[in-house]
Amino acid sequence: MEQRNRVSVIGTGRMGSALASAFAKAGVPTTVWNRTRTKTARLAALGARVADTVASAVQAADIVVVNVIDYEASDRLLRTDEAAQALRGRILVQTTSGSPKLARAAGEWASEHDVAYLDAAIMATPDFIGHDGVTILYGGPAAVFARAEAVLRALGGTPVHVGDDVGHASALDSALLSTMWGGLFGTLVGAAVCEAEGIALATYRAHATAVAPMMIAATDDVIGRVQARRFAGDETTLASLEAHFTAFRHLVELCDAHGIDPSVNGGFDRLFRAAIDRGHAPDDFAQLYTLVRPGAA
Numbered sequence: 001m002e003q004r005n006r007v008s009v010i011g012t013g014r015m016g017s018a019l020a021s022a023f024a025k026a027g028v029p030t031t032v033w034n035r036t037r038t039k040t041a042r043l044a045a046l047g048a049r050v051a052d053t054v055a056s057a058v059q060a061a062d063i064v065v066v067n068v069i070d071y072e073a074s075d076r077l078l079r080t081d082e083a084a085q086a087l088r089g090r091i092l093v094q095t096t097s098g099s100p101k102l103a104r105a106a107g108e109w110a111s112e113h114d115v116a117y118l119d120a121a122i123m124a125t126p127d128f129i130g131h132d133g134v135t136i137l138y139g140g141p142a143a144v145f146a147r148a149e150a151v152l153r154a155l156g157g158t159p160v161h162v163g164d165d166v167g168h169a170s171a172l173d174s175a176l177l178s179t180m181w182g183g184l185f186g187t188l189v190g191a192a193v194c195e196a197e198g199i200a201l202a203t204y205r206a207h208a209t210a211v212a213p214m215m216i217a218a219t220d221d222v223i224g225r226v227q228a229r230r231f232a233g234d235e236t237t238l239a240s241l242e243a244h245f246t247a248f249r250h251l252v253e254l255c256d257a258h259g260i261d262p263s264v265n266g267g268f269d270r271l272f273r274a275a276i277d278r279g280h281a282p283d284d285f286a287q288l289y290t291l292v293r294p295g296a297a
């Protein structure tokens, strides 16, 4: 490993430890710092150096990876004269979860302090880090990403550059989590329906896995239609809004009959009804996008 690929990881909680451990195991010279020093012991056993201060951790590295609970904690650690001075000329990779607004503000601070900055979104839990299946998104200048890419490969998978806008990794993170929560909240309702109807959850589990490929295909279809603004029902429409709503009404009735909380379905119900009222019954499901994002048509 070349000298310019030395890494420091600031923050060794669950995720930070996984990141530091992956770097160390890949042979990247790794330094760590954590507020609670005892949490660095396992990393020291893997060969990581433990720094006494944030500034000395920064000085020991070419690429500084931060992973703490939030941006407020990160700012408190990095926006000191000593740490900012040490960061000058280095690459800072922020992997703490945040928002596009926080990422852009951090990007501005970094350029004012002559720090090369990438803002990352980790689309995985710590157990995936260092393995093939991991996806980590990076926003920021392509040239900075190109300098860091080889060492970031130690985290597993293929590092994904999502563009020069430092806010785009966290924006995409939120969009992907929206897809995830749609599925997970729906799953809670599905489990409640099964239990109320006396269906074993093992049966629900088996069938949920079986329909997963269909869900992936339908998600791709909706995004593609929104992208092309193909909202009208056509020969490739998989199910009209009316067909969706007919099946959906049965779900709502079933939930009501069993006293299942209506909060999750309530939002879907409002959107379906508003679209039908506007005469969109024969249209594609993707037509609902014009209600989710008014003015999108």
Ligand SMILES: NC(=O)c1ccc[n+]([C@@H]2O[C@H](COP(=O)([O-])OP(=O)(O)OC[C@H]3O[C@@H](n4cnc5c(N)ncnc54)[C@H](OP(=O)(O)O)[C@@H]3O)[C@@H](O)[C@H]2O)c1
Pocket: 011, 012, 013, 014, 015, 016, 034, 035, 036, 039, 067, 068, 069, 070, 073, 076, 077, 095, 096, 097, 098, 122, 123, 124, 125, 126
């Ligand atoms: N866990 C996941 O599956 C996952 C997935 C994607 C993204 N993330 C993101 O990764 C970040 C860390 O999550 P985590 O699961 O690793 O959390 P965690 O295990 O609770 O670790 C939190 C880390 O932040 C540090 N910290 C908190 N407040 C601090 C402060 N005021 N000053 C200095 N350090 C402070 C903690 O230090 P101490 O050890 O001293 O408390 C610890 O190193 C979060 O932004 C999270 O959203 C996590």
